[in-house]
Amino acid sequence: MKHETYKNVTIMDHPLIIHKISKMRDVATSSKEFREYVNEIATLMGYEVTRDLPLMDAKIQTPLEVADVKIIGGKKLAVVPILRAGLGMVDGMLSLMPNVRVGHIGLYRDHETLQSVEYYCKLPEDIEKRDVIVVDPMLATGVSSKAAIDFIKARGVKNIKFVCIVAAPEGIKAICEAHPDVEVYCGTVDRELNEHGYILPGLGDAGDRIFGTK
Numbered sequence: 001m002k003h004e005t006y007k008n009v010t011i012m013d014h015p016l017i018i019h020k021i022s023k024m025r026d027v028a029t030s031s032k033e034f035r036e037y038v039n040e041i042a043t044l045m046g047y048e049v050t051r052d053l054p055l056m057d058a059k060i061q062t063p064l065e066v067a068d069v070k071i072i073g074g075k076k077l078a079v080v081p082i083l084r085a086g087l088g089m090v091d092g093m094l095s096l097m098p099n100v101r102v103g104h105i106g107l108y109r110d111h112e113t114l115q116s117v118e119y120y121c122k123l124p125e126d127i128e129k130r131d132v133i134v135v136d137p138m139l140a141t142g143v144s145s146k147a148a149i150d151f152i153k154a155r156g157v158k159n160i161k162f163v164c165i166v167a168a169p170e171g172i173k174a175i176c177e178a179h180p181d182v183e184v185y186c187g188t189v190d191r192e193l194n195e196h197g198y199i200l201p202g203l204g205d206a207g208d209r210i211f212g213t214k
């Protein structure tokens, strides 16, 4: 369904996605289970995110005759996870789109200033010829996602989608105001951010929970 204020924001309403997000929140969910949920949700969201991929006409030889068929056309894609939690969503996306290229952007959030600091960036060489799907499980302040999208746009990319699992209203506002042309897909939208920039009720630090670092 569409966000009531920002029409470029789609919020998932599939029961499987809603159920899996609820399980992810549980403090008793292990790292292994958490990773599996992230992966499964990324696949389910990938299905929604690719709904508008253009199709083109083609011919296929069946065992009986030549069939007029449709296949995916249009620009090639790249998936760009924001390190490190975004990595958890890559395999889920690749399970639907095995031939897409993967770029990486490393940004960490300074917990004092809440500003994002870039420490790594490696994108496909022909990134400007691709449509890009940026993934990060958590859209909190929106600072990192905004910075990542700024960076990708500066490399000449025209069509960007942003996919997160849990979003804060503050992050949605920030990203929509900075990048109204970007389609945003959220698994769910939570209540608010706390004073440390964590989403409430949220699920804690997604990177720590994926990689078991805490």
Ligand code: URA
Binding pocket: 085, 138, 140, 197, 198, 199, 200, 202, 203, 204, 205, 206, 207
């Ligand atoms: N990043 C996370 O991993 N969790 C939050 O709640 C906010 C940002």
